[in-house]
Amino acid sequence: MERHDNTYLEVKDIAISSYLYASNEVQLIGKRRLPSGEVLFQFSPKTTVEQLIHLYWTLKAPTVQPKQLFNALRDLKDMIFGGQ
Secondary structure, X not given: OEEEOOOEXXXXXXXXXXXXXXXXXXXXXXXXXXXXXXXXXXEEOHHHHHHHHHHHHOXXXXXXXXXXXXXXXXXXXXXXXXXX
């Protein structure tokens, strides 16, 4: 994860990014492709993103419907591999 100013957080992990995208508590505001080809997803607001990631790793995250999670994963993979 990379931090940029106080507005958003960049996340490389596709599982965490899918969870965040499906959560409806934060907003995907963009993405950035690194020279290595890896993609960082940018989520805002940063403080909420950080809280959700902490809850994710401590197994206390709010639940997300499976369909929402798998749709989010599919959408993010389309952004990575579809060249969007």
